[in-house]
Amino acid sequence: MSPVNSLLLSSAFLAALAKAQSTFPATPLAEKHYKYPDEIPYKVDTDEGLIRGTQFGYNLCNSTTEGQDALCQTSFLNSLDDFCLWAPSEPNSMIADTEGEEVAWCTKPGRGTRLIPEGALTGVQFMRTSAYVQVIGFIDQTKINIADGDYGGELDPHGADLRGNPMGGLVYSTAFSSSGDEYTQMIEWHNFMGGNAFCFKVCDPSNPHAADYCQHIYDRIGCAYNAPNNAQDKVFESCEGDLQDFPGVYTGEDGQVTTYTQPPESLGAITTMPYQPKVPASSNCQTFSSAELYSALSSVSADGANSHSGSATSSGAESSKTSGASGSATRGAATSGGSAASGTAEGAQATNSNAAMGARVSAEGVAWTGVFWAGLAAVAGAVGVMA
Template identity: 40%
Template sequence: MGPTNPPGAILDTPINQNSYARLLSKATTATAANTPGLNAIDDFCLFAPPEPNSVIGDTEADVVAWCTKARNNARVIPDGTITAAHLVKTPMYWQIQGWGDFTKLNIRHGDEGGELDPHGADAVGNPIGGNVTSTANGGDASYEEWMSFMSYNEFCLRICTNEGQWTAGQMCEHQLDLMGCQWVMPGDYTDNSFTECDGDAAYPPGVYPQDDGSYSTFRQRYTGSYWENGELHYWTVGQAPASIPATWNCKTFSTIANGLDVPGAVAASSTATAESSSSASDSTTTASSSESTASASASDSASPSGASSSTTTTSASSPSSTASLPSSTGSPSASASTTSASTTTASDGPTASATASPTGTVSTTSKVCKTRRRRRL
C-alpha cells in the first residue's frame, strides 16, 4: 500500500485532518459494515489537495485521501461538503459521481480541476503512491486501473474491476483529461440527491460504436469546420458521451452525513437512509452543471444480465476477470459520431478503428459537458 497508507482498508481510525494518506477505499468490508450495499453510498473516499486554496493541476502528484468516514488514517470529508452522490455498480466497474463544495477539501474556488489516475506523466501515479480498493468483487481488493476528476464543485471516480471485451485500462482510459466528468464517466449528475443503482457498463471513453459494427475512436476533444453548398459548417468531436447506460434497482437516500465533528461540517443525521427503490430496464437521466443545463436520455433496453464470468483482480499487476459488456439497443446520433467531411480543419484528429462487432449499440446524448483544463506535472 505504500509508506503513507495502512496495509489494508481500516475503519474507525482517529480523525487526522493533517494526514497524508493516499488510500481510497470505496466500500467497507462486510465485517465492518451492517449493510455493504447501503454502506457504499456513504462510505467512499476522494483525492484532494493537502493545503488550502490549491489548484488541482499544480498539486495532482501530492493530493491526499479524504473519506466520508474516519478510515485509513485519511482526512474526513466534512458533512455538508457533498451535495449529490450517485453510485452505479456495473459488471465492469463501480462509479460514483456528484457535486459539492470542494473548497472545503482545499480546492481553490473556480478551479475547473483535472484528472487523477494511477499513471501520470512519469508513470508513478497522480498522486504518487495513490492506492484504490473496493469490495466490488466480494473481498477488499486493490485495483490497478481507476480514474477520477476533481474540481471545486464536481467529482467523479471510477474503479475498473473486471475485464471482458474491453480491458480495465480501456474502461478507465486516462488520456482524456480535458473532457471532464460528464463525458468520460457518463451517468446521473442530478444535484441535491443521493442514489445507488445497478447498471450497464458504458462503452470505454472515446469509443463510438458505428452502424457497420466497427468503432470510431479519438484521443481528445477537438473541433473542425467544412464547406458545403457554399456555407461554412462547424462540428465537434467529443460533444457528448457515447451513451448514458441504463440503470435499475435504484435506491434514494436522504443524506450521506457521517455526524463527525470536523472543521467545516454542517449538522445532519449520521447515517444514509433508503427512501425508495425502483427497478427498470430503461433510464432517463437529467444532468446539470454550473455552466450549462441539459437533458440526456438513454432509451437502452438491456436486461440487467450482469457479467458472463468474473473474478476478482487482487493485484495491480494482473487483472484477470472476464466480465462481458451487457448489450443495449439504440441509434447513435450524429452529434456523438466522428464526423467525416471532404474538407476539415482540426487540431487533432480521430483514429478510426475497425474491430469485432460490439455487444450492442447504445443511445447517444446531446448533453454539453464541462471541459476540464489541467496540466501534467
C-alpha cells in the same frame, strides 16, 4: 587540470545530473501490488532522484494519522456511503498545481484519512456494474481545499512518468468481493475533480477490459465522456447499471465503431467533439438522505474542526450497508445531449448531470479547464492536466 581529467569530471557530472533528473521509477505505480491492510508500506513511492521529487504523503494510515491534517494517500471506493476523493492538503489549491500530492478525503472514519466536511456533498450517485463501480456527485469543493472556480482535472494511477497522480496513491474496494468485506487493490481507476463536481471509477481487476473502462488518456474531456451518468444534485442514490462504452469509443450513425484521439494541448482548446457519449441504463435505484449516509461527518467542519472520538486501526473500518431506502426507480439510457441546460455564470441547472455538472455558461460560451464536463460546442478554452 589535464584534458583527460577534465573530460572525466565532465562525464561524472553529466552522469550524476542524469541520475538526479531521472523521470521513471524502477517499477510503475500500477505494477505495485499490496494486500490491505497487512502489506501496506509506509510509502509506496520510494524512488530517489526523480524529477517530481519524493512522495508527498504516506500509505500506512491508522488512528495515529487520522484527522483533518492527515496526508494519507490510500483511498477507498466501496459504496454510496463509503468512498474517498482525491483532493489537495492545503486550502485554495488548484488541481493542476497539486495533482501529484493529493490526499484522501473520505466519508467514513477509521482508516487514518481526512474526512469530507459536513455539507460538502450535495448530491451523489453510486453505480454498480459487472465491470466497475463508480461514484459521481456534486460537492462544495472549497470544503476539501480545491480553489473556487477551479475546473480541475484527472487523477489516475499512471501519469506521464508512471508514478501516478497522486504519486504513490493506492485505491482499494470491497465492491468485487464475494463476501462484501474483502479489500481488493484497484489497479485501474480514474478520478476527475473540479467544477464543484466529481466522478471516481474503479474497475474490477479480474475483468479483461479493466484498463479500457478506466482509461486514463482522455484527461481533457472529463466525466461526461469518461463516466457518462445521470447523477443529480440534491439526490443521493445507489443504482445498478449497464456497462458504458469504453471511454473514447463510439458508434457513428453509419454503424461504424471509431476510437476518438484526443488532440495535444499544443493545438489549443477542444471546441467540438465528433460524438456525444451514451449514458447507460440504470435500475434498482434506491434513494437516501445525506444525514443517514454520512452521519460520521456531522462533527467535521471545513475549518478542520473534528470532534469525532472514535479510534482507527490499520485494519480499517467496517463498511455499513446502505439501508432504509425511500424508493426505487428504473431509468432509460439517456444521451448527454438529451436535455437542454440553461445557466448563468453561477452555474448551469439541469437534471442531466452531463450538461449540468461543472458548467459555467455565459454569453461568451462555456469556460472550461481540465474537467471539461459537457457542452463542447460552446467551449471557450480548455487546459488539460497530465494524465
